[in-house]
Amino acid sequence: TISSLLHSPLSDEKAAETVTVTGWVRSVRRMKNVSFAHISDGSTIHPLQAVLTKEQSENLSMGASVKIMGEWKEELLAEKVEVLGEANPLSYPLQKKYQTPEFLRTLLHLRPRIPANTNLLHLRSNIISTLTAFFVERSFIQCHTPIITPSDCEGAGEVFTITRPENFFGAPKYLTVSSQLYLEALTAAVPKVWTLSPAFRAEKSDTARHLSEFYMLEVEIAFIDTLDPLIALIEDMVKTLIRSISTSRLGKETLSVVGDEDKARVLEGRWKDLLERPWSRITYTEAISRLSSAVERKEVQFHERFLAQTVFDGPVFVTDYPKSLKPFYMLPSTSTTPTLEGGETVACFDLLVPAVGELIGGSLREHRYDELLAEMRKRGMAVGDGGEDEESLRWYLELRKWGSIKHGGFGLGFDRLMCYLAGVENIREAVAFPRWVGRCDC
Ligand code: 4AD
Ligand code: MG
Structure with missing residues (x-):
């Protein structure tokens, strides 16, 4: 490979x-007697420089796929050049000059060829391998959970309903919003589980x-009764x-495509801080007080990104x-920290980070x-009233009947993690083929 x-x-x-x-040809520079072409093969964001004769470069243009045989000595001195697939320069939409993220989102099929996007493919794959090793070392079992489900895990009513073929499952089914409920069942058999699921x-x-479609990394652990082991x-x-x-070449390449030198410095600083500085922990009630003193007002709204950032x-x-x-x-x-109004609280946490906001949500x-x-x-989920959820979540309740265990877990927005670790400003760039409200084109 070029790498x-x-x-x-x-x-x-x-x-x-x-x-x-x-x-693929990234650029061609034609001089009087000789031409230089930058060729990339996706193994690294850096192109290789090929030196060609005028004739050899004749049919080369940006975007074309090529096979070049030659002598390698820090440049490739081409001997044999074969164009495998042409790219008509009059119609090929990618250009060497800056093209906006919004424009590139209309070209999702070509966007992976842009160095920053190529880098994100490597980074995603690398993070998955590192995570897999991380969980293997700690004796977690990786599990697969269903995509089609009868219930709405989060109860937020944000489910996509499957409607065709008509009545296929007898009752409406949904695309999963979270694997959590299934991981809870699995953790009652194998006490440390994780999944990376759409x-x-x-x-x-x-x-x-x-x-609208994202990856979530979820972990569930049995026999725990505080949030500490999760955190x-x-x-x-x-x-x-x-x-x-x-510490890897991938990191260097990530810094080189993040935007400019300022952005690279900020991202490198973020990595360093994350490793060296202790991470903070605070209750929601305390957070509200910190926010009200930060903005010198009594009435404040909870504001995730302001809290993490400022x-x-x-x-x-x-x-x-x-x-x-x-x-x-x-x-x-279990702690006695009521809300400011004296209301009940639950044993949960959100991990908030600068720039991204909520990265992880978890609880007992x-x-x-x-x-x-x-x-x-109480929440109108109609269990026991013959309602829809009675059947769809009966199994979930039954887990509490037979060998119930204290347990907890969390879900991490994998694509948000990509944004945070790679300094990507919009999640629509962190995913090769993003879907969001109103958009699913490619
Ligand atoms: O906070 P959420 O909704 O938590 C759950 O679904 C739990 N059942 C997870 C668990 O405990 N096993 O989602 C978890 C994370 C969020 O913190 C966020 O990072 C990400 O998933 N997330 C999204 N990412 C991209 N696009 C969206 N529309 C997202 N909604 C949530
Ligand atoms: Mg949440």
């Missing part, structure tokens, strides 16, 4: 070697942080990823949110049958 050619330079004694390279949300949030695991996990990225200037775990803000399955807090789960049933009824 191996560029990164393992020939030793002085060694004669030049004959190589064959296949890839999740779907029909929320009409037209923002730089929301997709410790998350810090360990993100630090392991950053250590692996920041108040803490780094990641912060906010714990024990008001019960009314969270889904039905969360265990009440209600493991007691009666309490869970009461909470579901």
